[in-house]
Amino acid sequence: MALVNQAKREINAKIVFFGPGLCGKATNLKHVFNKLKPEFRGALKAMNVQDARMLFFDFTPPGDGNVHGYRVRFHVYTVSGQVVDPAAWKMVLKGVDGVVFVADSAPQRQAANRESLDSLAAFLQGYGQSLSSIPVVLQFNKSDLHDALGQAELERTLNPARLPSFKASSQGGEGVLQTILGLVKAVLTGLRDKGLEGISSVEGLQQMVQTPAAPSSAQPPMAAEPEIAPPVQESAPPVQAAVQAAETQQPQAAAPEFPAPEFDAPESDAPQEPLSLELSGAPQPAGPGLFRLPLTIRSGDRSKNVVLTLALSLEEESDVGA
Numbered sequence: 001m002a003l004v005n006q007a008k009r010e011i012n013a014k015i016v017f018f019g020p021g022l023c024g025k026a027t028n029l030k031h032v033f034n035k036l037k038p039e040f041r042g043a044l045k046a047m048n049v050q051d052a053r054m055l056f057f058d059f060t061p062p063g064d065g066n067v068h069g070y071r072v073r074f075h076v077y078t079v080s081g082q083v084v085d086p087a088a089w090k091m092v093l094k095g096v097d098g099v100v101f102v103a104d105s106a107p108q109r110q111a112a113n114r115e116s117l118d119s120l121a122a123f124l125q126g127y128g129q130s131l132s133s134i135p136v137v138l139q140f141n142k143s144d145l146h147d148a149l150g151q152a153e154l155e156r157t158l159n160p161a162r163l164p165s166f167k168a169s170s171q172g173g174e175g176v177l178q179t180i181l182g183l184v185k186a187v188l189t190g191l192r193d194k195g196l197e198g199i200s201s202v203e204g205l206q207q208m209v210q211t212p213a214a215p216s217s218a219q220p221p222m223a224a225e226p227e228i229a230p231p232v233q234e235s236a237p238p239v240q241a242a243v244q245a246a247e248t249q250q251p252q253a254a255a256p257e258f259p260a261p262e263f264d265a266p267e268s269d270a271p272q273e274p275l276s277l278e279l280s281g282a283p284q285p286a287g288p289g290l291f292r293l294p295l296t297i298r299s300g301d302r303s304k305n306v307v308l309t310l311a312l313s314l315e316e317e318s319d320v321g322a
Contacts (some may be wrong), residue, residue, distance in 0.1 A: 001095040002191055002199045003282060004070065011070045011199060012281060013187055014095055015180070017078035018120050019102035019110035024141040024170035026055055026080035031176045033057055033076075040242035042305065050088035052079045058280075061184060062241045067191045074184065074279055077180070081094060093123050095282040098135040098187040100179055102170075103158055104138050105148035113158055131147060135186035137164045139179045144169040177243060 002013040017025040033044050034162045042057035048054075056077045065072055077092050092097075101120060103113045121131055151167055159165055164182050168175030191199065281294035286309060293308040 002097050003277070004196060006200050008278070009070050011067055011191060013072055013074050013097040013191065014282065015074055015098045015100070015183060015187070016074070016092055016096050017077045017100045017102055018089070018093070018116070019141075020109065020116040021082040021084065023102045023104040023109070023113075023116075025078040025102050026053075027170040028100070028141070028168075028176055028179070029055055029057075029076060029078050031170055031173050031182050035173075035177060035243045037242050045305070047307075049079065049091060051083040052084045052088045054079050054088065054092060059242065065184070065188065066167075067188065068196055070196070072188065072191065074187075076180075078157060086123075087310050089119070089123055090126065091284050091286075094127060094258065094284060096127075096129075097190075098123075098137075098181055098183045099124075100137055100139055102139050102141050103154065105142045105154060106145060107147060107149055110149070110157060117158060129210070131161060131163070135183055135190055137165050137166065137183045137186070139168045139175070141168050141170050143167040144172060144174070145278065184301060275305045 002011050004011050012309060017028050019025050030044070033041065036059050039064060044055065044057045046053055046055050054077065056075065056100060058075045060071055060073050060074055079092055099120065101117060103117075104108075124130055124134070138159055140151055141148075142148060143151075150156050151165070155165060164186070166175050166179040166182065168179055170176055278296045278298065280296040284292045284294075286292045295306050295308055297304045297306060304322050
């Protein structure tokens with residue numbers, strides 16, 4: 001569920017790469033991260049969740065990547081590993097705005113694909129959503145394998161609803177950017193159709209941790225832009241404009257894990273910028289009575305992302321007798 005940050009004039013939306021174990025979800029996410037220009041994305045981070053490994057980062061598409069004058073920041077998540085605890089997926093899928101289902105094109109993995117797709121439908125149903133109520137695209141990954149099933153066969157067995165689909169090879173990068181670009185365009189279209197009044201506000205949650213600041217005069221609100229049109233020669237669509245040009249036949253390297261950025265110590269004679277604390281994503285359950293709040297600490301043009309864990313408990317007051 002996308003959240004509006006009125007103070008920053010920003011909409012935060014969540015995208016999740018979902019699929020069976022070892023289908024290439026993490027490889028997809030790392031490839032997208034590596035291809036985005038640094039000025040459009042945050043750091044790639046990893047966290048252990050329910051004995052699984054969650055990878056995530058955020059990015060802001062340029063150009064047409066805004067909704068009614070509000071910049072859209074996409075938070076991209078996946079959980080890697082051969083076997084993932086359902087509790088980890090439930091946590092990651094809470095409040096999701098779009099899903100890339102990564103299917104393995106190997107013939108022997110079709111039962112795992114079907115089971116995983118059924119699990120995704122069940123997890124979404126638990127949050128009152130479905131494969132048709134939010135943008136979902138299918139990626140037929142590992143299509144470069146010598147025994148990979150053809151797209152027609154995969155469509156027949158996995159895509160009776162005729163969801164948008166893409167052939168891909170996450171190891172080589174073919175089709176990966178096209179997949180996420182297709183999902184981003186669908187999410188942006190959905191947000192524009194809802195309008196700001198149909199998107200939840202984060203201001204109420206922000207008041208738990210900070211007093212919302214007025215928008216900076218140095219960054220005036222962005223004007224509303226028209227619906228996304230097919231790419232033309234003069235301008236590139238969202239995400240593609242943020243992608244770095246790849247060198248010819250350059251091997252794809254795995255993305256390293258980046259620590260959170262550290263603030264540099266200010267000069268002794270330089271004025272110190274005030275600190276502000278902002279909610280950077282939706283709260284996530286972390287166990288019985290526990291919640292994680294993703295926060296961003298800002299000082300001038302520097303920022304650091306942290307996660308605050310809150311423990312909630314209810315205690316009854318005892319009557320004091322005379």
